Amino acid sequence: MRKIYIILFITITLLFIGCASHPIVHPGSLKKNEQVWGYAISAENVFPVMWFRKGLDQKTEIGYRI
Numbered sequence: 001m002r003k004i005y006i007i008l009f010i011t012i013t014l015l016f017i018g019c020a021s022h023p024i025v026h027p028g029s030l031k032k033n034e035q036v037w038g039y040a041i042s043a044e045n046v047f048p049v050m051w052f053r054k055g056l057d058q059k060t061e062i063g064y065r066i
Contacts, residue, residue, distance in 0.1 A: 015046075030055030 030036065030053060037052040053063035 029059065030061050032057050 032055050034055045035053070037050070039048045039050045041048045050066045051063060052066075053061055055061045
């Protein structure tokens with residue numbers, strides 16, 4: 001019985017801390033210093049994911065998710 005509780009605890013823990021977020025698809029590349037932000041809701045995530053992206057030059061951009 002204890003083994004079932006341990007497996008159930010690990011499964012529930014992974015459900016709440018697992019990383020199931022997918023990258024946001026942006027149509028086209030960003031221009032230099034152009035910024036976009038938004039949020040994504042998916043069935044895999046427990047909470048909505050907020051994201052921010054900034055264009056560094058014509059072909060490079062940087063971003064992060066919260």
